[in-house]
Amino acid sequence: MRVPLSWLKEFVDITLPLEELALYLTDAGLEVASVERTGEWPGVYIGQVVSLERHPNADRLLLATVELGERRLRVVCGAPNVALGQKVALALEGATVLDPYSGQLTEVRRTTIRGIESPGMICSERELGISEDHSGIFVLPPDAPVGLPLSQYLGDTVLELEIRPHRPDALSVLGIAREIAALTGQKVREPPLEYPQDGEPIRKKTSVEVEELRLCPRYVAGLIEGVTVRPSPLWMQQRLRAAGLRPINNVVDVTNYVMLEMGQPLHAFDFNKLIGHRIVVRTARPGEKLVLLDGTLVELTPDMLIIADGQRPVALAGVMGGANSEVDASTTTVLLESANFLGTNIRRTAQALKIRTEASLRFEKGLSSLLPIYAARRAMRLLLELCGGQAAQGLLDVFPTRTKETRIVVSRRRLTTILGVDIPPAQVRQTLTSLGFSCRWTPPDIFVVRVPYWRTDIRIPDDVAEEVARILGYDRLPTVLTGGSIPPAEPNPLRELREQMRDALVASGLQEIITYTLTDQESLYRVLSPEEAASHPPMRVANPMSRELEYLRTTLRVGLLRTLARNLRVRPITLGLFEVGRVFLPRPDDLPQEVEMAAAALAGVQPDRWGTPTQHHPDLFHLKTCLESALARLRVCAIFQPTQHPIFVEGQTAYVIVGEEKVGLLGQVHPRVSTYFQLEGPVFFFELDLERLLPQTAPTRQYQPFSRFPPVREDLAIIVGENVPAQQAQLIIEESPLVASARLFDVYTGPPVPPGKKSLAFAITYSHLERTPTEQEVAQERQKIIRRLQEALGAVLRG
Numbered sequence: 001m002r003v004p005l006s007w008l009k010e011f012v013d014i015t016l017p018l019e020e021l022a023l024y025l026t027d028a029g030l031e032v033a034s035v036e037r038t039g040e041w042p043g044v045y046i047g048q049v050v051s052l053e054r055h056p057n058a059d060r061l062l063l064a065t066v067e068l069g070e071r072r073l074r075v076v077c078g079a080p081n082v083a084l085g086q087k088v089a090l091a092l093e094g095a096t097v098l099d100p101y102s103g104q105l106t107e108v109r110r111t112t113i114r115g116i117e118s119p120g121m122i123c124s125e126r127e128l129g130i131s132e133d134h135s136g137i138f139v140l141p142p143d144a145p146v147g148l149p150l151s152q153y154l155g156d157t158v159l160e161l162e163i164r165p166h167r168p169d170a171l172s173v174l175g176i177a178r179e180i181a182a183l184t185g186q187k188v189r190e191p192p193l194e195y196p197q198d199g200e201p202i203r204k205k206t207s208v209e210v211e212e213l214r215l216c217p218r219y220v221a222g223l224i225e226g227v228t229v230r231p232s233p234l235w236m237q238q239r240l241r242a243a244g245l246r247p248i249n250n251v252v253d254v255t256n257y258v259m260l261e262m263g264q265p266l267h268a269f270d271f272n273k274l275i276g277h278r279i280v281v282r283t284a285r286p287g288e289k290l291v292l293l294d295g296t297l298v299e300l301t302p303d304m305l306i307i308a309d310g311q312r313p314v315a316l317a318g319v320m321g322g323a324n325s326e327v328d329a330s331t332t333t334v335l336l337e338s339a340n341f342l343g344t345n346i347r348r349t350a351q352a353l354k355i356r357t358e359a360s361l362r363f364e365k366g367l368s369s370l371l372p373i374y375a376a377r378r379a380m381r382l383l384l385e386l387c388g389g390q391a392a393q394g395l396l397d398v399f400p401t402r403t404k405e406t407r408i409v410v411s412r413r414r415l416t417t418i419l420g421v422d423i424p425p426a427q428v429r430q431t432l433t434s435l436g437f438s439c440r441w442t443p444p445d446i447f448v449v450r451v452p453y454w455r456t457d458i459r460i461p462d463d464v465a466e467e468v469a470r471i472l473g474y475d476r477l478p479t480v481l482t483g484g485s486i487p488p489a490e491p492n493p494l495r496e497l498r499e500q501m502r503d504a505l506v507a508s509g510l511q512e513i514i515t516y517t518l519t520d521q522e523s524l525y526r527v528l529s530p531e532e533a534a535s536h537p538p539m540r541v542a543n544p545m546s547r548e549l550e551y552l553r554t555t556l557r558v559g560l561l562r563t564l565a566r567n568l569r570v571r572p573i574t575l576g577l578f579e580v581g582r583v584f585l586p587r588p589d590d591l592p593q594e595v596e597m598a599a600a601a602l603a604g605v606q607p608d609r610w611g612t613p614t615q616h617h618p619d620l621f622h623l624k625t626c627l628e629s630a631l632a633r634l635r636v637c638a639i640f641q642p643t644q645h646p647i648f649v650e651g652q653t654a655y656v657i658v659g660e661e662k663v664g665l666l667g668q669v670h671p672r673v674s675t676y677f678q679l680e681g682p683v684f685f686f687e688l689d690l691e692r693l694l695p696q697t698a699p700t701r702q703y704q705p706f707s708r709f710p711p712v713r714e715d716l717a718i719i720v721g722e723n724v725p726a727q728q729a730q731l732i733i734e735e736s737p738l739v740a741s742a743r744l745f746d747v748y749t750g751p752p753v754p755p756g757k758k759s760l761a762f763a764i765t766y767s768h769l770e771r772t773p774t775e776q777e778v779a780q781e782r783q784k785i786i787r788r789l790q791e792a793l794g795a796v797l798r799g
Contacts, residue, residue, distance in 0.1 A: 001160075001161045001163050001170070001171055001176075002158050002159070002160055002161075002242065002243045002244045003158065003159045003161060003173055003176050003243070004038075004156045004157070004158050004173075004239055004242040004243060005018075005156060005157040005158070005159065006156050006157075006239070007173050007239050007242075007243075007261075008159075008173060008176060008177050008180065010189070011173065011174055011177035011188055011189050011190075011191070012177040012178075012180050012181045012184075012186050012187070012188055012189065013186050014180070014184075015184055015186065016184060018035060018157065019035075021180065021184075022035060022159065024180075024183045024184070025159075025161065025176075025179065025180070025183070027473060027474065027475065028179060028183060028470045028471065029164065029167075029470055030161050030162075030163065030167075030170055030176065030179060031161065031162040032159055032160070032161055032162075033160045033161065033162050034160040035157065035158070035159060035160070036157070036158045036160060037155065037156075037157055037158075038155060038156050038157075038158055038241075038242050039150070039151050039154045039155030039156060039238075040151055040155065041089075041091075041095070041097075041128060041149070041150045041151050041155075042095060042096070042149075042151070043091060043092050043093075043094050043095025043096070043108070044089050044090065044091045044092075044095050044097075044123065044128070044149070044150040044151070045068055045089075045090055045092065045147060045148065045149055045150060046087060046088075046089065046090075046140060046144050046145060046146055046147065046148050046149075046150055046153060047066035047067060047068045047073075047087070047088055047089075047090040047122075047146060047147075048066065048067045048085065048086070048087055048088070048146045049064050049065070049066055049082065049083065049084055049085060049086045049088060050065050050066070050067045050072065050084070050085075051064070051065040051084070052064055052065075052082070052083075052084055053065075055076065055113075055114060055116060056115070056116070057114035057115050057116070058113075058114045060078055061076055061077070061078045061113065061114065062076075062077050062078070062082060063075075063076060063077075063116060064076075064077045064082060064122065066088065066090050066120075066122070067146060068090065068146065068147050069146055069147025070147075073090070073092075073119050073120060074118075074119075075090070075118045075119065075120050075121060075122060076113040076114075076116055076118040076121075077121075077122050077137070079122065079124070079136045079137040080135075080136055081135075081136035081137060081139065082122065082136070082137055086137075086139050086140075087139065087140035087141065087142060087144040087146070088122045088123075088137055088138065088139065088140065089122065089123045089128060089137075089138050089140065089150050090120050090121070090122055090123070091108045091120055091121050091122075091123050091127075092108065092119065092120045093108055093109060093110045093119055093120060094107065094108065095107070095108045095120075096108070097121075097123060097127045097128065098126065098127050098128070098129050099127075100124065100126045100127055100134045108120060108121055122137045123137065123138055124136060124137055124138055125138045128150075130154075130238075130241065131241075131246075131247075140153075140234065141233070141234055141235075154234075154238055156238070156242050158242050158243075159176075161176065165365055166365075166457045167457060168263065168362055168365035168366060168367055168456065168457075169263060169368075169454040169455055169456070169457075171263050171361070171362050171365070172259075172260065172261060172262050172263030173260060173261050174188075174190075174191070174261055174262050174263070175263055175454065178435065178436060179435075181434065182431070182434035182435045182471050183471060185434070188436075191261065191262070191378055192378075192381065193374060193377040193378050193381060194377070194381065195377065195380050195381035195384055195391060196384065196391065197391050197392065197393045197394065198390050198391065198393075199223070199224075199225060199390045199391055199392040199393060200392060200393065201392065201393045201394060202221070202222070202223050202392035202393060202394050202395065202396055203394070203396065205223055205277065205392055206221065206223060206271070206274075206277050206278055206279065206335060206396070207278045207279070207396070208221050208278070208279045208280075208281070208396045208398050209278070209279070209280045209281070209398075210281040210398045211280065211281060211282040211283075212281060212282060212283055212305060213400060213401065214342065215281075215283070215305045215317075215341060215342045215345050216281045216305065216317065216339060216340070216341055216342070217340050217342070217369045217399070217401060217403075218339060218340040218369045218372055218397070218398065218399040219279070219281055219337070219339040219340075219372075219396075219397075219398045219399075220337075220338040220339065220372045220373055220376045220395055220396065220397050220398075220399075221279060221335060221336065221337060221338075221376075221395065221396040222335070222336040222338075222376050222379070222380045222391065222392070222395050222396075223271065223333070223334070223335050223336070223391070223392040224333070224334050224336070224380065224383050224384065224387070224389045224390065224391050224392070225271075225332065225333045225389055225390050225392070226332060226333070226388065226389035226390050227251065227331065227332060227333065227334050227383065227387040227388060227389040228387055228388050228389070229249050229250065229251055229327060229328065229329050229330075229331050229387070230249065230250055230387075231247070231249060231250065232247055232249065232250045232253040232254075232386060233250075233386065236250075236253055236254075236257055236386070237253070239257070239260075240253060240256060240257060240260075243260050245260070245358070249327065249328075249329075250383075250386045250387050251268050251327045251331065251334055251383065251387055252268060252327060253386075254268075254379055254382045254383050254386060254387070255267060255268050255336075255379060256358075257382065258375050258378050258379045258382065259358065259359065259362070259375075261378070262371070262374065262375045262378060263362060263367065263371065263375075263454070264338060264362075264367065264371045264372055264374075264375035265318070265358070265359035265362055265363060266336060266337060266338050266375060266376070266379055267307075267315060267321050267336075267337040267359075268327050268334050268335070268336055268337070269314065269315070269321070269325045269327070269334070269335040269336075269337065270325055270326060270327050270328070270330075270331045270333070270334070271333035271334060271335040272331070272332070272333055273314075273324060273325045273326075274309040274310075274314065274325060274335065275309045275310040275311045275312065276309055276310025276311070277309075277310075278309060278310050279307060279308075279309065279335070279337075280307075280308045280309070280310070281305070281306075281307055281308075281317065281339075282305075282306065282308060283302055283303065283304060283305055283306065284300030284301060284302055284304045284305075284306050284313065285300075285302070286302060288300045288306075288312075288313055290306070290313045290314075290315075290316060290322050290324075291322060291323045291324065292316065292320045292321070292322060292323065292355075293320055293321050293322070293323055293326060294320070295323070296355070298316070298353050298355075300313065300316075301352070303345070303348070303349075304316065304317075304345075304349045304352070305317040305318070305341060305342075305345055305346075305349065307337070309325070312324070315337075316349065316353075316355075317339070317341050317346070317349075318339075318341040318345075318346035318349070318359055318360055318363040319346065319349055319350055319353070319355055319357055319359060319360045320355060320357055320359070332389075333389075334383065334387070334389075336376060336379055336380065336383070338372040338373070338375045338376035338379065339372055340367060340368075340369040340371070340372050341363050343363055343364045343365060343366045343367070344364070346360050346363040346364050347360070347363075347364035350364070366456050367456065368403075368453045368454055368456050369399070369403045370403060370453035370454075371453065371454060373395070373397060376395055377395075380395075403453075405450060405451075406450070406451040406458065406459070407448060407449065407450055407451070408448075408449045408451065408458070408459075408460065408461055408463075408464055409446060409447070409448055409449075409461070410446070410447045410449055410461040410464050410465070411445050411446055411447075411461070412425065412444075412445045412446070412447070413445060414461050414462075414465070415428065415447075415461075415464075415465050415468065418462055418465040418466075418469075419465055419468065419469055419477060420477060420478065420480050421477055421478055423468065423472070425441045425447070427472075428441075428447060428468055429441060429447075431467070431468050431471045431472060432449060432464070432467065432468065434471065435452075435455075435467060435471065436452035436454070436455070437449055437450060437451060437452060437455075437464075437467075438450035438452075447464075449464050493694055494596060494690065494691065494694055497634075497690055497693065497694050497697060498580055498596055498598075498690060500633070500634055501580055501598050501630065501634070501688075501690065502580050503633075504629070504630035504631075504633040504634055505578045505580075505598070505600065505626070505630045507629070507630070507633060508625075508626040508627075508629040508630045508633075509576060509626055510576040510577060510578040510600055510602075510626055511575070511576065511577055511578070512577075512578055512579065512580070513559070513560070513563050513577050513578070513579050514579065514581070515556075515559030515560070515562075515563060515579060515581075516549060516553075516559065517552060517553055517581070517582065517584070518541065518544070518545075518549035518550065518551065518552060518553065519548070519549065519550075519551055519553050519558045519559065520547060520548050520549075520550055520551065521538060521540075521550065521551050523558045523562070523676075524538050524551060524553065524554065524555070524558060526558075526647075526673060526676050527555060527557035527558055527561070527647055527673060528554070528555065528647070529645060529646045529647065530646070532554070532555075536554045536585045536586060537586060538551040538552060538553070538554050538586075539551065539552045539584065539586050539592055540552075552584040552592060553583055553584065554583050554584060554585055555583055555597075555599075555687070556579050556581060556583060556597050556599040556687060557599065557647075557685065557687070559579060560577055560578075560579055560599055560600070560601045560685070561601060561669070561673075561674070561677040561679065561683070561685075562677060563577060564577055564601045564603055564677075564679065564683070565677045565678050565679045568603060568604055568679065568680075569678075572604050572605055572613055572680075573604050573605065573606075573607050573611070573613060574602070574603070574604035574605065574606050574607070574617075574618050574622075575602070575603065575604045576600060576601070576602040576622075576623065576626060577600065577601055577602075578598065578599065578600035578601075579598075579599055579600075580596070580597070580598045580690075581596075581597065582594045582595065582596055582597070583595050583597050595689065595691060596689075596690040596691055597687060597688065597689060597690060598687065598688045598690055599685070599686065599687035599688070600623065600626065600627070600685070600686055600687075601669075601683060601684065601685045602618055602622060602623040602626070602683070602684045602685075603617075603618075603674075603679055603681060603682065603683040603684065604617070604618070604681070605617055605681065606618060617681050617682050618682075618684070619682070619684075620652055620666070620667070620668055620684050622684070623666070623684040623685075623686060624640070624666060624686075627656070627666065627686050631658075634697055635697065635698045635701065636658055636693070636696060636697055636698075637658070638656050638657060638658050638663075639657050639658075639725075639727055639728070639731070640654035640655065640656060640657070640666060640725065640727060641654055641655045641657055641662075641725075642654050642723075642725075643655050643665075645665065645667060646670070647669065647670050647673050648665075648667030648668060648669060648670055648685075649667065649668040649669070649670055649671075652667050652668035653665070653666070653667030653668070654666050654667065656686065656688065658693060658696040659696045661692050661693075661695070661696055662692070663688055663689055663692045663693045663696065664686060664687050664688035664689060664693075665686065665687055666684075666685075666686040667684070667685060667686075668682055668683065668684050668685075669682075669683040669684065669685050705769060707740075707767045707768060707769050708769075709767070709768065709769075709770075709771055709772040710772050711740060711765050711766060711767040711772075711773075712765070712766040712767075712772070712773050712778050713763065713764070713765050713766070714763075714764055714766075714778070714782075715745075715761060715762065715763055715764070716733070716761070716762050716764055716782070716785070716786075716797075717746075717759055717760065717761040717762075717797070717798040718759070718760055718762075718786075718789055718795040718796065718797060718798055719753060719754070719757050719758070719759050719760075719795065719796050719797075719798050720757065720758060720760060720789075720793050720794065720795045721756065721757060721758075721793075721794065722749070722756055722757060722758050724758075724793050724795075726744050726747065726760050728792075728793065729760055729762070729789060729793060729795065730742050730744060730762065732785070732788050732789055732792055732793070733762060733764060733785055733789075735788070736781055736784065736785055738766050738767070738768065738773060738777065738778070738781045739764055739765070739766060739781070739785075740765045740766065740767035741764075741765045742762045742763070742764050742765075743762060743763045744760060744761070744762055745761055745762070745763050746759070746760070746761035747759070747760060747761075748761075753798075759798055766778050766781065
């Protein structure tokens with residue numbers, strides 16, 4: 001937002017040096033990005049043409065005598081519009097101006113033109129850099145003081161401010177003036193709004209119909225007849241240029257001027273070009289098109305709000321007017337629009353058509369619905385002053401849903417909590433009043449604050465506290481340490497188990513990965529059994545980024561197998577990956593159930609001692625060992641019960657059981673599935689449901705004393721049926737109070753072991769807390785163990 005300082009001074013007295021004013025505004029949240037001086041023309045002065053003569057040696061040149069206060073200079077001039085008595089800009093020798101043809105800066109020199117010496121030149125607007133007009137000299141207003149440097153007359157200082165999106169009121173000169181007044185203790189001078197209304201009632205001339213009240217809460221229209229379209233006065237053109245807009249004509253310039261001054265976009269229609277002399281605010285119909293003021297032809301869609309006359313669109317609401325109702329030199333009657341449009345709709349329209357204007361920039365930030373009436377009155381006054389004509393009586397104001405005044409109740413205690421300091425009520429009231437708020441103090445603790453209509457960003461008590469802090473100055477608030485106590489930590493056992501599981505799986509030799517929670521449907525159904533797919537069909541997201549990321553995962557299998565395949569293609573050495581994350585199981589008429597899972601996959605070929613791949617692959621026991629190691633770190637003992645699953649190899653699949661709960665699945669992935677994911681060789685996989693595992697974990701670690709005496713170690717080999725799990729025999733052995741541990745170190749089938757049988761060899765450690773076990777105690781305990789194994793498993797001692 002570019003704000004000329006001369007324009008600000010019209011509404012508020014500037015009592016601070018420019019640098020200090022910029023600092024005040026920046027500290028208050030209106031960052032001054034730069035300060036620019038416009039109209040720097042050293043060596044250019046205001047002169048008056050006091051005589052004109054024909055050039056003796058040229059038909060198209062004149063000799064103009066220009067008075068510069070105490071001296072007069074005769075210069076050669078070829079402009080067609082030079083006339084006696086004009087106030088002009090005279091560049092003397094040494095001045096720097098723009099070359100109108102090359103656009104480069106050039107120095108004015110004393111030169112002889114057709115035998116006549118010219119010590120300077122009368123400048124055009126193009127040569128001064130004011131505009132592109134080079135058709136004639138730049139004629140100044142009659143009140144321009146002769147002899148004054150042009151920089152002092154037309155030069156200005158412009159503040160470039162960075163306005164935050166929540167402050168649409170600051171996108172106006174008046175909004176910045178209100179801020180300066182509050183920061184410096186000055187009063188704001190509001191622009192005059194009254195104007196003569198000598199014409200017929202406006203309702204006899206035109207009508208306004210709003211079909212989409214949600215998209216257009218308010219529409220104000222005014223009418224002026226008998227206007228004369230011509231260039232705007234110099235002061236208005238200079239302010240518009242300084243603010244970054246190009247002057248067009250007095251009617252259009254007034255709408256832009258009021259938009260910059262008050263923040264409300266306006267539009268002027270040539271009333272005689274409106275079919276039916278009426279306005280209809282509606283959405284576009286299918287197939288409608290509109291040529292905009294910049295010549296762009298746009299195709300309108302039914303979600304775009306337009307301004308139409310009796311038959312056709314004449315403007316794109318809140319963005320740009322149409323060429324078919326443009327104000328031009330032939331215009332004599334103007335219909336003025338001042339409306340409030342829904343900001344989100346204007347933003348979508350502007351983005352869809354890739355058209356961003358000063359009007360759409362303001363509307364999309366959410367303007368007050370009370371602002372259009374004030375802006376309409378201000379514009380009507382300026383139009384009458386600059387364009388002449390006669391204003392119709394009254395304004396058409398379609399405003400069916402009146403906006404209620406915003407009142408906020410703020411406690412003094414809340415202000416103190418937010419600001420960290422207790423501010424006296426009188427100072428709070430003074431600060432808010434300076435910003436245009438109405439503030440009533442109700443002892444002992446309540447402020448009742450009425451928000452001015454232009455502050456649409458103030459909604460809650462904390463917003464009021466921020467306003468107080470901004471104006472008082474954040475640097476004036478005392479620096480204090482944060483008070484209060486740290487809230488106690490709330491235990492989250494599932495989260496703690498998840499993190500412990502991550503650490504345990506890393507310690508077991510696996511590497512963690514994190515994959516997308518979205519996947520494709522085909523891959524999901526490849527790794528699900530028919531029962532799993534039927535009970536938990538995957539949910540499709542409404543706006544997928546791609547076909548590969550279309551469904552919420554119901555298992556971690558897809559991501560793990562896909563990542564494992566990608567890594568093994570690069571280096572086929574044995575690789576174990578795991579992931580701990582959520583899967584999403586759909587529920588009827590509700591959000592999906594998010595279940596914490598842990599899963600791992602292992603594949604590849606084993607390397608030799610030098611790291612070179614061999615022909616040997618890991619087996620299921622490699623991954624089972626990783627799982628048992630991780631569970632042991634969690635102080636959990638699991639048993640494995642054989643089962644069947646469609647995506648695992650038969651005979652190589654088992655439930656993971658902790659206590660009485662089935663918490664997971666372990667097995668070798670079926671070749672049909674591994675081939676789909678382009679995995680070669682055997683692939684092993686396990687998954688755990690952490691929510692089911694959680695109740696089985698010990699909440700605290702129990703102390704178990706160590707024996708200070710040497711243990712006794714011996715091996716025990718037994719023969720059992722081929723289908724008997726070795727772990728079941730191990731648990732029976734470890735039931736003995738004298739056994740500290742039992743470790744399986746050999747499994748053998750073949751002669752002399754009978755067919756259908758297998759040999760299990762365990763390394764058993766006997767220990768006692770008070771002494772070293774004697775040979776007799778060990779022999780007695782061994783017999784008890786063999787007897788229990790015979791009774792439970794039908795085991796016999798291997799000879």
